[in-house]
Amino acid sequence: MSVVAIIGGQWGDEGKGRVVDLLAQHAHMVIRYSGGNNAGHTVINDRGTFKLHLVPAGIFNPETTNIIGTGVVVDPAALLEELAMLAEAGVTFDNLYISDRAHVIMPYHREQDRIQESLRGDGRIGTTGRGVGPAYGDKMERIGIRMGDLLHADTLHQHLARALDAKNTWLQAYGGKAQPLQALHQQFVDYGHQLRAYIKPTHPLVQQALSRGQDVLLEGAQASLLDVDWGTYPYVTSSAPGAAGACQGAGIGPRQVSHVLGVFKAYTTRIGGGPFPTELTDETGNLLRERGHEYGTTTGRPRRCGWFDAVAARYVVELNGIDYMVWTKLDILDTLPTIRICTSYKLRGETIHYVPSSIAELSQVEPIYEDLPGWQTPTDALRTFDDLPPNAKRYLQRLEELTGVPTAIISVGPARQSSIERVPVAELFA
Numbered sequence: 001m002s003v004v005a006i007i008g009g010q011w012g013d014e015g016k017g018r019v020v021d022l023l024a025q026h027a028h029m030v031i032r033y034s035g036g037n038n039a040g041h042t043v044i045n046d047r048g049t050f051k052l053h054l055v056p057a058g059i060f061n062p063e064t065t066n067i068i069g070t071g072v073v074v075d076p077a078a079l080l081e082e083l084a085m086l087a088e089a090g091v092t093f094d095n096l097y098i099s100d101r102a103h104v105i106m107p108y109h110r111e112q113d114r115i116q117e118s119l120r121g122d123g124r125i126g127t128t129g130r131g132v133g134p135a136y137g138d139k140m141e142r143i144g145i146r147m148g149d150l151l152h153a154d155t156l157h158q159h160l161a162r163a164l165d166a167k168n169t170w171l172q173a174y175g176g177k178a179q180p181l182q183a184l185h186q187q188f189v190d191y192g193h194q195l196r197a198y199i200k201p202t203h204p205l206v207q208q209a210l211s212r213g214q215d216v217l218l219e220g221a222q223a224s225l226l227d228v229d230w231g232t233y234p235y236v237t238s239s240a241p242g243a244a245g246a247c248q249g250a251g252i253g254p255r256q257v258s259h260v261l262g263v264f265k266a267y268t269t270r271i272g273g274g275p276f277p278t279e280l281t282d283e284t285g286n287l288l289r290e291r292g293h294e295y296g297t298t299t300g301r302p303r304r305c306g307w308f309d310a311v312a313a314r315y316v317v318e319l320n321g322i323d324y325m326v327w328t329k330l331d332i333l334d335t336l337p338t339i340r341i342c343t344s345y346k347l348r349g350e351t352i353h354y355v356p357s358s359i360a361e362l363s364q365v366e367p368i369y370e371d372l373p374g375w376q377t378p379t380d381a382l383r384t385f386d387d388l389p390p391n392a393k394r395y396l397q398r399l400e401e402l403t404g405v406p407t408a409i410i411s412v413g414p415a416r417q418s419s420i421e422r423v424p425v426a427e428l429f430a
């Protein structure tokens with residue numbers, strides 16, 4: 001039995017969806033453990049190209065049980081839309097379960113997200129506008145609505161009335177629209193009817209899988225540098241996307257996790273505001289954006305692009321106990337004559353090897369680079385490590401040295417088969 005956690009190693013969009021899709025071929029269960037439809041996981045397989053926001057990427061294997069875990073915040077309208085898209089493509093989802101403890105994103109959360117961003121002015125976070133932060137806020141404030149509530153009209157009415165008391169006062173104070181209790185109640189009772197077959201206590205399912213020795217994949221969304229505790233606060237999301245959050249959101253004890261796979265792009269991207277020490281605002285940044293199709297899956301916004309940051313990567317490795325690396329989009333670097341890696345920062349004239357907690361300091365750091373020669377050869381058709389050009393091997397080996405973690409998988413293209421397995425996927429579950 002193995003429990004494998006897949007964690008985003010940078011600021012999101014590392015290609016976790018494709019890695020989960022690859023590993024889900026071997027897994028009995030995939031659990032999405034945090035975040036909401038702020039995530040966008042692109043999966044390209046023999047069924048087509050899919051942009052998943054909430055449904056676990058194991059959905060394409062009918063043998064795999066897919067769970068939207070307790071740590072996720074669910075917008076029922078967005079979920080139903082995604083299910084309709086899958087149904088249209090002929091994908092069945094009898095193998096989908098939604099934790100009855102997962103919290104619901106309500107329309108007033110989206111409204112609150114919008115107003116809060118406009119109040120932040122120049123300091124806006126650049127949220128995805130999906131209401132994710134306000135939904136997590138209400139969960140902590142203990143006025144949240146849970147998926148299980150949608151199955152009980154009376155309970156929902158009671159919880160909604162309590163929440164709207166607080167929400168409508170807030171919304172009206174900031175020029176938003178008050179939301180009517182009865183209409184909202186009816187709409188969410190209706191969502192409950194549509195999703196009734198999937199909303200379940202998921203704890204027994206997960207425990208059963210573990211006690212039967214089945215292989216379980218914990219599917220991360222967002223990434224460690226967006227973690228509410230360890231990321232570039234306040235330019236973060238409102239959840240814990242790392243390995244600790246995986247245990248919490250899935251309901252699995254840390255001693256049951258066998259491997260933690262960190263997914264990192266061979267360079268770095270970030271979407272939304274916040275410090276990004278290795279950002280490139282020049283032609284090379286544009287080249288990475290165009291070659292890498294670096295536009296948000298959820299919002300279509302252009303992503304900021306830059307060199308690989310080994311200082312931040314080491315920090316993320318430590319935070320999550322990452323024991324294998326997955327490198328994605330190596331092929332995007334194929335045309336570059338020189339490739340840079342940030343190995344330390346300079347802050348007020350001093351060399352530092354850590355990520356400062358203060359965003360004012362992180363915004364001031366100057367990256368210290370090491371330059372490596374590029375390979376200037378296409379790698380997208382290569383399927384073994386030995387076939388890679390010598391300079392590509394050298395680049396990856398240097399990344400391994402700097403992060404202290406061996407490589408499991410390298411991806412050189414968007415499709416499932418465009419992968420180089422240094423450690424066979426089956427071995428990760430052995």
Ligand code: IMP
Pocket residue numbers: 011012013038039040125126127128129130131132133221222226235236237238271272273
């Ligand atoms: P929120 O999660 O919508 O509140 O957005 C907070 C920050 O996290 C913003 O900078 C978003 O751009 C970023 N973010 C949230 N989800 C993702 C993701 O899946 N990929 C990349 N960035 C994300």
